[in-house]
Amino acid sequence: MLCDDVRRVVYFFLDGSMGDRKQSEFRSHLDDCPDCETRTAAHRRLREFIRKRLSPIGAPEHLKIRLSASLHVSAE
Amino acid sequence: MKSAEVQEHEQGWDFERAAMPYVDSLYNTAYRMTRNSEDAEDLVQETYLKAYKYYDKFEEGTNFKAWLFKIMKNTFINNYRKKKLTPHKIDFSEIEESYERVIQKNAPDLIRDPESEIFQDMMDADVKRALDSLPHDYKMVVLLADIEGFSYKEIAEILDCPVGTVMSRLYRGRKMLERTLLDYARKYGYIRGEAEPAKMRSRKDETKGRKKKDDAKPEEGEAVEPDDNEEEVLFAGADDEEFEFEVEDEEDEQFEIE
Numbered sequence: 001m002l003c004d005d006v007r008r009v010v011y012f013f014l015d016g017s018m019g020d021r022k023q024s025e026f027r028s029h030l031d032d033c034p035d036c037e038t039r040t041a042a043h044r045r046l047r048e049f050i051r052k053r054l055s056p057i058g059a060p061e062h063l064k065i066r067l068s069a070s071l072h073v074s075a076e
Numbered sequence: 077m078k079s080a081e082v083q084e085h086e087q088g089w090d091f092e093r094a095a096m097p098y099v100d101s102l103y104n105t106a107y108r109m110t111r112n113s114e115d116a117e118d119l120v121q122e123t124y125l126k127a128y129k130y131y132d133k134f135e136e137g138t139n140f141k142a143w144l145f146k147i148m149k150n151t152f153i154n155n156y157r158k159k160k161l162t163p164h165k166i167d168f169s170e171i172e173e174s175y176e177r178v179i180q181k182n183a184p185d186l187i188r189d190p191e192s193e194i195f196q197d198m199m200d201a202d203v204k205r206a207l208d209s210l211p212h213d214y215k216m217v218v219l220l221a222d223i224e225g226f227s228y229k230e231i232a233e234i235l236d237c238p239v240g241t242v243m244s245r246l247y248r249g250r251k252m253l254e255r256t257l258l259d260y261a262r263k264y265g266y267i268r269g270e271a272e273p274a275k276m277r278s279r280k281d282e283t284k285g286r287k288k289k290d291d292a293k294p295e296e297g298e299a300v301e302p303d304d305n306e307e308e309v310l311f312a313g314a315d316d317e318e319f320e321f322e323v324e325d326e327e328d329e330q331f332e333i334e
């Protein structure tokens with residue numbers, strides 16, 4: 001894997017969605033290439049930050065009650 | 077033999093038991109899609125009523141959560157999307173190039189600081205704004221993958237598009253989102269922008285300089301769509317058997333403009 005390949009698939013590496021062989025090729029590139037290692041870590045950090053800050057907003061209670069009621073009305 | 081009424085009544089409970097656990101997830105995505113709680117509530121309610129109506133069409137053993145999301149996505153398109161959206165085109169390769177320079181320059185700082193001090197002052201509202209600035213299709217894949225945790229395959233099913241399209245939108249959507257966040261971080265003065273040597277300026281100059289910079293930027297929240305004439309083979313490796321998902325034929329509606 002070359003630097004360009006690594007940059008192209010970095011998100012899929014972080015998703016763990018590449019096969020084992022690709023995943024380990026990626027890792028061994030990082031072992032030899034501090035630049036890509038740093039960038040991969042930066043992407044990981046950004047992604048953690050985004051996930052943390054976009055934490056789910058739950059449905060309001062009144063909606064749950066409304067849904068439940070409407071399902072039973074339409075069932076009768 | 078049960079009466080039809082009793083059967084229907086039982087189906088109501090059955091559906092409720094199956095579907096209610098996903099109400100928070102659906103609402104969360106609905107809220108991010110519609111950007112306001114009233115529309116989000118209506119969208120979720122309509123989704124539930126439709127799903128209930130077609131419950132007998134749901135195939136046992138397939139992914140119920142994905143099925144609900146798919147109904148919601150279709151409902152959203154029918155109700156809300158037709159009206160608006162005159163998307164502006166953006167040149168993704170330009171975005172990518174400038175992003176490359178910014179990340180290259182700032183990656184060491186981003187990882188050095190263990191508490192992400194860079195982002196400490198960034199507000200949830202900033203992140204929300206950054207997400208909203210993504211073109212709708214890109215925002216959807218980012219939400220479904222990164223917030224709801226769906227697999228590429230499930231997203232492809234929900235959005236009715238090939239897995240390769242999901243991957244390509246995910247790649248671009250995440251990049252655009254990261255770039256916007258880094259842009260905010262630069263505005264707050266945490267990181268360096270591109271080719272901006274730090275220099276002493278009088279306060280007056282600084283305000284002037286900043287204003288100019290802001291003017292040059294695209295409007296926040298503006299719907300932008302990548303150029304449709306790009307034919308980058310982004311994921312040539314995707315049909316490699318080493319990838320664990322299948323990539324269907326690229327129907328290349330990939331960068332279509334609505």
Ligand SMILES: [Zn+2]
Binds near residue numbers: 002004006033035036
């Ligand atoms: Zn490298």
